[in-house]
Amino acid sequence: MNEERKKILEMLQQGKVTVEEAEKLLAALASPDEARPGGEKPANKYLRILVEPGPKSQDRDRVNIRVPMRLLRAGLKWAAFLPKHAHSSVNQALHEKGIDIDLSKITPDDIEELVSQLNDLTVEVEGEEKVRIFCE
Amino acid sequence: MMPLLMRLKIGRDAGKRGVLLPIFIVWVLLLALMAVLLPFVLIAAILTWLSGQGPWPLLVYPLLGSVLFHLSGLHIEIERSGENVLIAFL
Numbered sequence: 001m002n003e004e005r006k007k008i009l010e011m012l013q014q015g016k017v018t019v020e021e022a023e024k025l026l027a028a029l030a031s032p033d034e035a036r037p038g039g040e041k042p043a044n045k046y047l048r049i050l051v052e053p054g055p056k057s058q059d060r061d062r063v064n065i066r067v068p069m070r071l072l073r074a075g076l077k078w079a080a081f082l083p084k085h086a087h088s089s090v091n092q093a094l095h096e097k098g099i100d101i102d103l104s105k106i107t108p109d110d111i112e113e114l115v116s117q118l119n120d121l122t123v124e125v126e127g128e129e130k131v132r133i134f135c136e
Numbered sequence: 137m138m139p140l141l142m143r144l145k146i147g148r149d150a151g152k153r154g155v156l157l158p159i160f161i162v163w164v165l166l167l168a169l170m171a172v173l174l175p176f177v178l179i180a181a182i183l184t185w186l187s188g189q190g191p192w193p194l195l196v197y198p199l200l201g202s203v204l205f206h207l208s209g210l211h212i213e214i215e216r217s218g219e220n221v222l223i224a225f226l
Contacts, residue, residue, distance in 0.1 A: 063214050
């Protein structure tokens with residue numbers, strides 16, 4: 001048991017904090033994000049893509065891309081420009097690749113949910129180069 | 137808000153900071169171009185509407201606007217063999 005946890009329990013024992021307050025403090029210790037009102041994580045503003053040379057890499061190539069999430073949302077809305085008759089051929093091509101998505105059924109709400117789910121995305125690949133994709 | 141400046145750095149000897157370009161001039165020119173093209177876009181929208189495909193050309197303006205408005209913060213930096221390319225909207 002770490003010191004902070006011990007202190008919170010001592011404060012509870014001494015009656016300095018209520019059970020609910022102690023519970024909140026313990027939850028905050030376990031996960032700082034959950035301590036926010038409503039338990040919601042703050043929305044990330046950027047999607048970051050970083051490619052850095054690995055320890056064994058001879059190249060010094062680097063890529064550093066930061067895309068605002070709002071720009072991502074706006075860009076995805078351009079999908080509305082796909083003509084209706086193109087939907088079936090795109091769906092067919094996706095189906096052949098094993099992706100069963102019906103483009104005509106994708107709504108702005110779906111796009112919003114897709115982007116909001118990106119908040120939890122973290123991809124880390126380490127090989128000759130170190131690739132990191134995450135939101136911040 | 138639309139980005140007003142663009143930071144551009146290309147090549148080895150572009151300096152540490154690169155150059156700051158007043159990108160707002162491009163937006164002014166683009167706005168003028170969009171105003172000139174508006175009648176044609178309206179005609180295209182009417183034609184597509186009558187053909188049953190909906191007035192989707194009318195969406196070009198708000199969607200383009202939303203992309204331009206949210207360009208601020210976009211940062212693309214690539215370094216390869218000592219060559220640098222940096223494009224950042226401020």
